[in-house]
Amino acid sequence: MVQARVTPKKLFAQVLDPVSRANPYPIYARLREIPVSEQEDGTYVVSTYREINLLLHDPRISSDERKSARPASALTATAAATPPFIFTDPPLHTQLRRLIRHQFTPQRILALQEQIKQEVKALLDARKHQHQLDVVQDIAYPLPVMIICQLLGVPREDEPRFRGWSSAMVRTLDPTESLSETEVQQAEQSRTQMHAYMQQLCEARRMQPQDDLCSELVAGDDPDGRLSEADLLATMELLLIAGHETTVNLITNSMLALLRHPEVFDQLQRNPALVIPTVEEVLRYDPPVQFRTRTTLADIPLAGVTIPQGGRVVLLLASGNHDPARFVDPDRFWPERKDNEHFGFGSGDHYCLGAPLARLEAVIALKAFSQRLDGPRLVTDPPPYRSNAALRGPEHLQITFEHLNNKDLS
Numbered sequence: 001m002v003q004a005r006v007t008p009k010k011l012f013a014q015v016l017d018p019v020s021r022a023n024p025y026p027i028y029a030r031l032r033e034i035p036v037s038e039q040e041d042g043t044y045v046v047s048t049y050r051e052i053n054l055l056l057h058d059p060r061i062s063s064d065e066r067k068s069a070r071p072a073s074a075l076t077a078t079a080a081a082t083p084p085f086i087f088t089d090p091p092l093h094t095q096l097r098r099l100i101r102h103q104f105t106p107q108r109i110l111a112l113q114e115q116i117k118q119e120v121k122a123l124l125d126a127r128k129h130q131h132q133l134d135v136v137q138d139i140a141y142p143l144p145v146m147i148i149c150q151l152l153g154v155p156r157e158d159e160p161r162f163r164g165w166s167s168a169m170v171r172t173l174d175p176t177e178s179l180s181e182t183e184v185q186q187a188e189q190s191r192t193q194m195h196a197y198m199q200q201l202c203e204a205r206r207m208q209p210q211d212d213l214c215s216e217l218v219a220g221d222d223p224d225g226r227l228s229e230a231d232l233l234a235t236m237e238l239l240l241i242a243g244h245e246t247t248v249n250l251i252t253n254s255m256l257a258l259l260r261h262p263e264v265f266d267q268l269q270r271n272p273a274l275v276i277p278t279v280e281e282v283l284r285y286d287p288p289v290q291f292r293t294r295t296t297l298a299d300i301p302l303a304g305v306t307i308p309q310g311g312r313v314v315l316l317l318a319s320g321n322h323d324p325a326r327f328v329d330p331d332r333f334w335p336e337r338k339d340n341e342h343f344g345f346g347s348g349d350h351y352c353l354g355a356p357l358a359r360l361e362a363v364i365a366l367k368a369f370s371q372r373l374d375g376p377r378l379v380t381d382p383p384p385y386r387s388n389a390a391l392r393g394p395e396h397l398q399i400t401f402e403h404l405n406n407k408d409l410s
């Protein structure tokens with residue numbers, strides 16, 4: 001609930017406040033009254049679709065926090081000199097992204113389709129006699145984690161070690177000021193441990209290549225060049241974290257939206273083809289990545305404000321997705337909407353590299369939920385949320401169901 005007394009300059013602090021986590025959208029609506037608004041701490045929050053889109057495609061905006069006098073994330077302030085390529089700018093970003101795209105191909109993703117189906121089936125079957133499940137713990141978290149580990153070549157038995165590391169590291173995507181000192185230290189420690197693990201893994205794959213992305217990247221026989229050792233490790237870490245922390249929220253937010261809108265759930269049960277636009281609509285309506293931060297490389301006049309060079313900018317993607325100037329009836333969950341060009345995966349040079357994999361996993365999981373679960377219901381609404389504001393999603397999503405059928409979805 002937005003308090004009327006909060007001035008526009010304090011609204012982003014309110015977004016970061018954990019009490020707003022279950023529903024930050026009314027605060028975003030207030031922020032959109034001023035498309036580019038300077039907050040009390042000097043951050044510029046951009047909340048309207050048009051202005052976010054302009055900045056996502058503006059070369060005067062940097063993703064490299066080393067160019068900022070006041071880096072937004074704690075991790076990059078203390079991390080090694082080689083940030084992962086999501087935190088770099090052209091021309092380096094262009095080169096690195098190209099090398100990784102050559103290995104992270106649509107064919108490689110599509111080859112995982114059967115395995116994803118089998119994993120979803122096994123995870124659901126394990127709950128068959130329970131009549132209840134936690135969407136997060138039982139399916140939405142284990143699925144993407146198994147798949148990213150398999151894709152990269154991380155042995156399954158080592159996966160539990162990544163859970164804690166990854167979760168501590170993504171906390172630092174929220175602005176530094178909103179983290180405790182302990183959280184910053186945990187993130188730094190996790191980063192060091194994950195780095196050491198990845199070094200060993202890459203070394204093992206160099207000696208004995210396997211059929212996985214790590215071996216391909218280590219081999220480095222791409223005609224466009226090879227990744228340095230430091231870039232290789234930073235890339236492996238980035239992909240692993242992205243695979244742990246985002247798709248879980250897409251699957252969970254999808255189930256939450258569907259169970260809050262039983263008429264849409266019924267439609268999906270009757271017409272499984274709607275699963276594809278449903279996932280797209282969740283990416284707009286309740287996106288796993290709510291905002292990204294950038295630094296200005298020049299003074300940028302925008303919507304009546306000049307963001308000064310070196311300024312910290314928050315691009316509020318989830319708010320752009322609810323901008324009534326861009327989307328008809330933006331607060332309605334409406335999978336059949338037309339013209340749904342959302343910011344769920346960002347836009348421009350840094351557009352999500354994992355989008356095809358995330359879509360595939362979410363579509364398969366949602367199809368299984370909607371076709372196999374009879375009479376699903378939410379136990380707690382709103383569910384408890386994790387503390388992250390940028391990568392926002394429920395910590396648990398308990399549901400009950402009458403019956404799990406054996407419908408064949410192959």
Ligand code: HEM
Binds near residue numbers: 085086243349355
């Ligand atoms: C539902 C799941 C996902 C969502 C919502 C999501 C969202 C995003 C967004 C919004 C960006 C843009 C960041 C920016 O502009 O600064 C991004 C970039 C990126 N994502 Fe994802 N992502 C998801 C899943 C994945 C997965 C599964 C992977 C890989 C395994 C992945 C890898 C990446 C990478 C490498 C980038 C950086 C691209 C670049 O800087 O060129 N993402 N993602």
